[in-house]
Amino acid sequence: MERRILITGSKGQLGRALNQVLSEKSEITIINTDMGELTAYCPISLDITNAVAVMNFVQDLKPDVIINCAAHTAVDLCESDQERAYKINALGPKNLAAAAHAVDAKMVQVSTDYVFDGESDKPYTEEDTTNPKSVYGSTKLAGEQFVQENCKKHFILRTAWLYGEGKNFIKTMLSLAEKNPEIRVVNDQYGTPTSALELARAISKLIDTESYGIYHGTCEGIATWYEFAVEIFRITGNTVKVNPITTEEYPTPASRPMFSVLENKNLKRLGIYMKPWEEALQEYLF
Numbered sequence: 108m109e110r111r112i113l114i115t116g117s118k119g120q121l122g123r124a125l126n127q128v129l130s131e132k133s134e135i136t137i138i139n140t141d142m143g144e145l146t147a148y149c150p151i152s153l154d155i156t157n158a159v160a161v162m163n164f165v166q167d168l169k170p171d172v173i174i175n176c177a178a179h180t181a182v183d184l185c186e187s188d189q190e191r192a193y194k195i196n197a198l199g200p201k202n203l204a205a206a207a208h209a210v211d212a213k214m215v216q217v218s219t220d221y222v223f224d225g226e227s228d229k230p231y232t233e234e235d236t237t238n239p240k241s242v243y244g245s246t247k248l249a250g251e252q253f254v255q256e257n258c259k260k261h262f263i264l265r266t267a268w269l270y271g272e273g274k275n276f277i278k279t280m281l282s283l284a285e286k287n288p289e290i291r292v293v294n295d296q297y298g299t300p301t302s303a304l305e306l307a308r309a310i311s312k313l314i315d316t317e318s319y320g321i322y323h324g325t326c327e328g329i330a331t332w333y334e335f336a337v338e339i340f341r342i343t344g345n346t347v348k349v350n351p352i353t354t355e356e357y358p359t360p361a362s363r364p365m366f367s368v369l370e371n372k373n374l375k376r377l378g379i380y381m382k383p384w385e386e387a388l389q390e391y392l393f
């Protein structure tokens with residue numbers, strides 16, 4: 108049966124990965140929207156913070172599924188621009204959820220490990236208590252809550268340390284290594300590097316179900332940013348010297364959770380598994 112899937116923020120890392128994965132399914136028609144420059148790939152401008160425009164657009168096109176990949180993802184900038192962060196990360200999902208509800212569509216809201224405070228010493232499951240420490244984390248949590256309140260058919264999918272086509276940690280490391288004989292990388296924050304392609308594959312399976320609720324979706328395993336960097340250079344055969352440092356030695360405007368490993372408990376219950384992070388990284392780099 109033909110299905111129409113609306114992707115917002117489709118020019119971002121996850122939006123592009125979803126296009127790659129969902130375009131393999133012949134019954135799916137993808138509607139790509141984003142802000143800024145329009146292209147053949149993304150010919151429609153839709154600002155998710157504009158409630159009227161979102162409602163009108165969704166009521167006209169009547170998608171079966173809305174996947175919200177749009178977000179204010181610049182974690183440090185969110186600290187100094189709280190109003191914009193709240194509009195995009197909280198009110199945007201609210202507008203989309205209300206519109207999804209109006210046309211009886213399923214909605215996927217992508218969220219983050221930064222909804223947790225990172226003070227745990229074991230991986231967080233979907234039932235664990237949230238306690239964001241940054242503007243980014245608290246606005247994303249508000250977005251989750253709006254989606255839960257406004258659209259019954261919701262999947263809230265928390266991911267972490269995402270990389271795909273676009274600006275990401277891997278590209279930053281490779282570019283730093285080109286210009287410097289030695290680089291310093293934080294070695295006391297733990298998480299899981301997650302390939303946007305792997306996440307898109309999980310979303311593609313999840314939207315075929317009616318098992319609504321909260322999900323964690325990260326690759327398997329644990330690493331620090333330093334270990335992530337070392338693995339990037341090992342795979343690419345780069346001999347740059349990587350020096351481990353502490354968070355204190357690399358202060359940033361936004362506070363990051365020290366431990367934000369997520370356990371994909373609910374995805375695994377549905378038989379949806381994501382690759383170990385090293386394997387997914389290898390796939391991305393080659």
Ligand SMILES: NC(=O)c1ccc[n+]([C@@H]2O[C@H](COP(=O)([O-])OP(=O)(O)OC[C@H]3O[C@@H](n4cnc5c(N)ncnc54)[C@H](OP(=O)(O)O)[C@@H]3O)[C@@H](O)[C@H]2O)c1
Pocket residue numbers: 115116117118119120121122140141142143153154155156175176177178179180195199217218219220247266267268269270273
């Ligand atoms: N990246 C990570 O490490 C990470 C980690 C955990 C969770 N997540 C979550 O995963 C999701 C996808 O992240 P991503 O890395 O793919 O993000 P991304 O690459 O930053 O893409 C987000 C897209 O949304 C667009 N956008 C911003 N404001 C918008 C608005 N008002 N209306 C419509 N589009 C708008 C952006 O346009 P501009 O570029 O022009 O602003 C961009 O094209 C997000 O929900 C994010 O919070 C990401």
